[in-house]
Amino acid sequence: MTNEQLVNRLAEAAESGDISRGLRALSDYVGAAGFLLIRQDINSENALENVISSNWPFDLVRKSGASLMSDLSRATELDKCLSILQPLFAMMPDTPDLPKGASQQYCSVNFNVGRNRYCLTFMCPADFIFSQQRVRATGVYASYLASLMFSEHVKVSRELELTDRELECLYWIAEGKTSDEIATIIGISKNTINNYITSVMRKTATRTRSEAIAYAVRHNLV
Structure with a gap:
């Protein structure tokens, strides 16, 4: 063929x-x-x-x-x-x-x-x-x-696109920042930051922050 x-x-x-x-x-x-x-x-x-x-x-x-x-x-x-x-x-x-x-x-x-x-x-x-x-x-x-x-x-799948705030958190994760540090930078609570990060991992089907960063790099998100 x-x-x-x-x-x-x-x-x-x-x-x-x-x-x-x-x-x-x-x-x-x-x-x-x-x-x-x-x-x-x-x-x-x-x-x-x-x-x-x-x-x-x-x-x-x-x-x-x-x-x-x-x-x-x-x-x-x-x-x-x-x-x-x-x-x-x-x-x-x-x-x-x-x-x-x-x-x-x-x-x-x-x-x-x-x-x-x-x-x-x-x-x-x-x-x-x-x-x-x-x-x-x-x-x-x-x-x-x-x-x-x-x-x-x-x-x-496109309906599961990351929000601007989720992308912002993902960017700071890729920069090596902790949840406490991201909360200070953005000006919201640590719990809210963790909720955003959990949402990021759910939408990208990743299990750890490292995997989420690898996903973000592969898809040119950061």
Whole structure:
């Protein structure tokens, strides 16, 4: 499949509103035995809630989805930043749920659409070696597909933009200031500052001030 043919198939999938159709096109492009697309959300307690589309057997999705979400939740903001569009090859645990012709190896590519982060995982077929160049390219193509398909999600994410006061607090955090120091600089209480910082971390899906700073640098917020 040529790049032009792939883009045409992705556009047709977006027009029809069928995300699985586009993911099948991406699977054909790299020669994968199956696909799994999940939305990365550290606040979700149920990994299956984050599964957008897959043609893997359900039990495999349930096991692997939970494992992938667990790995992603432990990754730092810097790790997530460095992993964008970088293929990650790994092995699934021994399982009888693999489809016929599939190997235990899988490959994942992370990509962003707006403030939302996604992970696209391909199941490797037996006796076949992926082209890393093509796998890396799928991250770009998948981002293109998701931007067409999930425009409403992107719109919702924009509603979570940081306020001017939250950005101000984030700036002073990046400057190494404590909550007490920021409260003195801005002229409001320490508790209010902490509330702003908590809101910043909720909106950016970060867990520590360091991760919030890394997020801010990556998105040119400070």
